[in-house]
Amino acid sequence: MTASNDHALIHARGLRKRFGDFTAVDGIDVDVPRGEAFGFLGPNGAGKSSTMRMVACVSPPTGGTLRILGMDPLRDGPAIRARLGVCPQLDNLDPELTVRENLTTYARYFGIPRRVARQRADELLDFVQLADRSGSKVEPLSGGMKRRLTIARALVNQPELVLLDEPTTGLDPQARHLVWERLFRLKQQGVTLVLTTHYMDEAEQLCDRLVVMDAGRIAAEGSPRDLITRYSTREVVELRFPTDSQQDFAGKLTGLGERIEVLPDRILLYADDGDAALAQVQLRGLEPTSVLVRRSSLEDVFLHLTGRTLVD
Known part of the structure; x- marks a missing residue:
């Protein structure tokens, strides 16, 4: 791995996750430096989601070392989560609220003042090109619009590290490319991105570096171009x-x-x-x-x- 522990926003050594007799993550080493777009690729059951849940501080590691933003998830979970943005695989927006209210209400979980929350909501809706739908309810939105709103919600607390689980699954090509454009702009702004994806073109488009996981272990690591040169x-x-x-x-x-x-x-x-x-x-x-x-x-x-x- 290229990053040292001093500069890595995510630092893992020998990281493991077990569920009873089943080992989902089997001793992986990962470093993600600030400002990088990093990807976890792998087939179903490879351990990607289990790794992401540990990084998101919602599932404790079974073994090994894990540091997020220089902190220990077991001891500093709330402090880490306050500086993370999380876009889950399935949109979990509140259908009873408007587009804008989904952002301002979520901001309360981070103790963001209402005036600031309203300002950020407007900025984020501009960023994901949903400003014209700010007063609409969530239910009639297209899948691509819901995905962009979920990404906007993950940015309400101005996170240093954004975790994206399958960010464009189920979207049509136009919606996927718009999401890619927004994520690329985030990276240009210095936000560190960590994503899982089943789309190889998405990984090539977005990731500076990635790991391919298989059966809970890392099978290969490098930039997309390095991996193609090495293995094909x-x-x-x-x-x-x-x-x-x-x-x-x-x-x-x-x-x-x-x-x-x-x-x-x-x-x-x-x-x-x-x-x-x-x-x-x-x-x-x-x-x-x-x-x-x-x-x-x-x-x-x-x-x-x-x-x-x-x-x-």
């Missing part, structure tokens, strides 16, 4: 052949590229030069029904590290 190739060639079994053709591709992965509907050929690898495929007399040469992505890394088997 520059390009990937996707080949589809006219047969029910792509495996029939896999043996004929031996020696092409650095790695071959056979899927039910296509074969992935990992190579630094996709066009050159494709030329070699054609020189061998193979005629795929469709071809796609693309750059390698964080999703390729993620699936390589955690597998393609669905985890329930």
Whole structure:
């Protein structure tokens, strides 16, 4: 990890979380410095949410060391929570209140004076582009509007560290990109962001650095570009052949590229030069029904590290 304990807003060493005989988080080391956008990636059950709950000071660690903002969550939980912003996976807004009231009412939990709360609410509604809906009730809002309001609510106390659990799950592409833009602006303002996400493009877009978790442990850590360089190739060639079994053709591709992965509907050929690898495929007399040469992505890394088997 790159940050030292002196400069890390989150510092964990050998962090563990157990539920009875089940180990959800199995001795992870994490440092998140001020001003960074840091991501936790992993399949269901990897330990992301359990880690986030410990960082949010709502679930005590079972073992190891954890410091948030230089403080001990077990001893200083209320003081830490006062300086955190939390955007949960599911929106839990109050449908009986207006958009603006959801912010001003939440501000009372932090002892923010009403005049200040009203001013911050107006500023935050401008920031998330909801000023024109300030008097509306929550229920009729679109999913994207509710998500932006939940993010705005997480910023009411002007937190140094904002935790975002699956910030754009269920949103359409336009709403996702608007949320990304708002989060990028927060990072530009010096706010430290920690997020979990299932969207690899989101992680590439937002995260300066991330960890890939699997079975409660960290499988890899680095920037998105570093991880792609380390665990994949520059390009990937996707080949589809006219047969029910792509495996029939896999043996004929031996020696092409650095790695071959056979899927039910296509074969992935990992190579630094996709066009050159494709030329070699054609020189061998193979005629795929469709071809796609693309750059390698964080999703390729993620699936390589955690597998393609669905985890329930």
